[in-house]
Amino acid sequence: MSKTTVIAFANNKGGSGKTTSCSNIACAMALAGKKVLMIDGDMQLNLTISYFDEETALEYAQTGKNIYTAIKEEKDLSACIVPTEYEGLDIVPSSSLMSSIEFDLFTKWQREFILKKCLEPVRARGYYDYILIDSPPTLGGWVMNIMCASDYVVIPVEASPWGLFGIANMFEFFNQVKTLAPKLEVLGIAVTKADERKKYFKQTLETLKATDGARLFDNYIRVDSAVEWAQDNSKPVVAYKKTSRSAVEYTKLAEEIMYYGNRQKRN
Numbered sequence: 001m002s003k004t005t006v007i008a009f010a011n012n013k014g015g016s017g018k019t020t021s022c023s024n025i026a027c028a029m030a031l032a033g034k035k036v037l038m039i040d041g042d043m044q045l046n047l048t049i050s051y052f053d054e055e056t057a058l059e060y061a062q063t064g065k066n067i068y069t070a071i072k073e074e075k076d077l078s079a080c081i082v083p084t085e086y087e088g089l090d091i092v093p094s095s096s097l098m099s100s101i102e103f104d105l106f107t108k109w110q111r112e113f114i115l116k117k118c119l120e121p122v123r124a125r126g127y128y129d130y131i132l133i134d135s136p137p138t139l140g141g142w143v144m145n146i147m148c149a150s151d152y153v154v155i156p157v158e159a160s161p162w163g164l165f166g167i168a169n170m171f172e173f174f175n176q177v178k179t180l181a182p183k184l185e186v187l188g189i190a191v192t193k194a195d196e197r198k199k200y201f202k203q204t205l206e207t208l209k210a211t212d213g214a215r216l217f218d219n220y221i222r223v224d225s226a227v228e229w230a231q232d233n234s235k236p237v238v239a240y241k242k243t244s245r246s247a248v249e250y251t252k253l254a255e256e257i258m259y260y261g262n263r264q265k266r267n
């Protein structure tokens with residue numbers, strides 16, 4: 001049995017903090033001594049450019065070291081892994097060709113399970129403690145692939161009225177995927193970009209606490225300009241400015257996710 005836990009970050013709402021959460025939680029896990037692989041599943045390449053400059057990202061897109069090549073050719077994902085500057089933290093970059101992934105998947109046999117198959121050799125080696133997958137803001141065949149390849153889903157939600165809108169769709173989609181991947185579980189909802197001064201924020205928390213079938217993580221992430229400064233420097237905030245409040249909050253959230261998302265505990 002593989003010791004690797006695979007966690008998808010998904011929410012069909014754009015700007016909900018998926019990429020920022022995936023990037024920072026992965027780096028916080030690596031800084032805590034875990035072996036972590038990130039997979040950038042979005043054609044916008046935001047996770048890739050959270051770690052590399054655009055020139056390097058383009059090079060990976062052109063040399064086949066990216067998720068699109070692996071899926072299109074249905075090959076072992078190991079060939080597409082590149083190291084980051086942080087010990088124990090690797091990534092499979094994305095490519096703008098991901099814009100046609102739905103079309104490419106359409107003609108494949110057992111098309112919901114292509115990523116799962118490409119990931120199997122990586123899982124079987126058992127080198128990584130965690131694999132974190134960043135999703136695009138859609139609910140289609142590719143996100144279905146991401147979920148079918150995962151043990152858990154983390155749903156980042158922006159603490160705003162529109163942030164809450166659409167969560168029901170997300171759960172409906174999750175329930176559909178569960179018919180294909182019965183062991184898949186929602187690990188929890190992570191609130192991002194919280195502003196405690198706003199009355200609306202408390203209401204958001206109450207609404208999310210009452211969401212059936214999903215844990216609301218105790219640790220939430222407040223609005224912090226350090227997140228954007230870090231992204232501007234192609235670094236996750238947990239490494240760029242360790243003392244910033246978002247870095248501290250993301251480190252605690254990573255601990256909470258590791259506590260609940262332990263695959264060995266689950267099997």
Ligand SMILES: Nc1ncnc2c1ncn2[C@@H]1O[C@H](COP(=O)(O)OP(=O)(O)O)[C@@H](O)[C@H]1O
Binds near residue numbers: 015
């Ligand atoms: N805690 C935070 N404080 C301030 N800005 C944030 C925070 N988290 C995310 N952002 C910003 O919000 C935007 C959307 O976040 P992102 O992680 O890209 O969301 P998604 O991947 O869901 O589209 C980005 O510009 C990011 O810099």
Ligand SMILES: [Mg+2]
Binds near residue numbers: 018046136
């Ligand atoms: Mg994103």
